[in-house]
Amino acid sequence: MNTTRRQFSLLAAGASFALVAPARATPDSMKASIQAFTGGKPVKEGRVKFDISLLVENGNSVPLSVLVDSPMTKDNHVTRIGIFNEKNPLPDVAIFNLTPRSGRAQIATRMRLNDTQFITAIAEMSDGTYFSAKSEVIVTMPACVEE
Amino acid sequence: MARALINVPQKSKRGEIIEIKTLMSHPMETGFRPGMDGQLIPRDIIEKFVCTYNGEVVFSAQLHPAITANPFISFTTIATDSGTLVFSWTDNKGETQVQTASIQVE
Numbered sequence: 001m002n003t004t005r006r007q008f009s010l011l012a013a014g015a016s017f018a019l020v021a022p023a024r025a026t027p028d029s030m031k032a033s034i035q036a037f038t039g040g041k042p043v044k045e046g047r048v049k050f051d052i053s054l055l056v057e058n059g060n061s062v063p064l065s066v067l068v069d070s071p072m073t074k075d076n077h078v079t080r081i082g083i084f085n086e087k088n089p090l091p092d093v094a095i096f097n098l099t100p101r102s103g104r105a106q107i108a109t110r111m112r113l114n115d116t117q118f119i120t121a122i123a124e125m126s127d128g129t130y131f132s133a134k135s136e137v138i139v140t141m142p143a144c145v146e147e
Numbered sequence: 148m149a150r151a152l153i154n155v156p157q158k159s160k161r162g163e164i165i166e167i168k169t170l171m172s173h174p175m176e177t178g179f180r181p182g183m184d185g186q187l188i189p190r191d192i193i194e195k196f197v198c199t200y201n202g203e204v205v206f207s208a209q210l211h212p213a214i215t216a217n218p219f220i221s222f223t224t225i226a227t228d229s230g231t232l233v234f235s236w237t238d239n240k241g242e243t244q245v246q247t248a249s250i251q252v253e
Contacts, residue, residue: 088212089212112215
């Protein structure tokens with residue numbers, strides 16, 4: 001097939017965009033990252049209360065907090081809480097390691113958001129089960145763009 | 148590295164669940180941003196945070212570039228005994244900064 005001038009310029013534009021655009025996490029790479037966290041075990045919804053703004057103006061600093069329903073005793077506690085995203089350059093956000101000494105399964109931090117996306121919080125229980133909650137955040141001005 | 152702000156209640160009752168807040172001054176450079184010369188600015192992030200209470204690890208965290216500059220981490224622990232809480236932040240070059248706070252338990 002002969003390439004017309006218009007097709008060529010479109011292709012060239014596409015190629016240069018591909019070169020400039022940074023690597024991005026996708027819903028699939030988030031799934032892979034969650035699989036690595038859970039070791040492929042099933043994740044149920046519930047028991048996790050995930051608090052994050054629904055709409056933020058600036059993606060550079062978005063406060064979030066996670067509270068997991070757990071008695072936090074030696075035999076029954078939350079061991080890890082993982083936060084994952086779909087559209088930042090990397091799917092992992094942070095992993096928090098808790099102990100029975102935590103008293104309550106509660107953490108808070110601040111994260112960057114590169115785009116409007118779903119954020120997932122997953123709690124690992126001491127008996128090897130996993131519970132999750134997710135929340136969509138709409139971002140009007142994403143992080144990672146300004147110099 | 149630079150200084151950290153740590154908020155630990157000075158006094159608490161035995162068995163009480165206390166909330167600890169930490170704010171570390173750090174750029175958390177992601178490694179994805181181009182600098183003035185068009186080259187990517189090398190990654191410079193805190194990767195690990197650990198809190199020990201009288202020598203026992205009560206909380207730790209692994210951080211990725213999606214955590215904001217000047218990482219804020221808040222968590223809870225049970226006030227068991229009077230003593231020292233040691234907080235340490237380690238960056239991807241292996242440098243560690245340590246801060247301590249004391250707590251009085253009645």
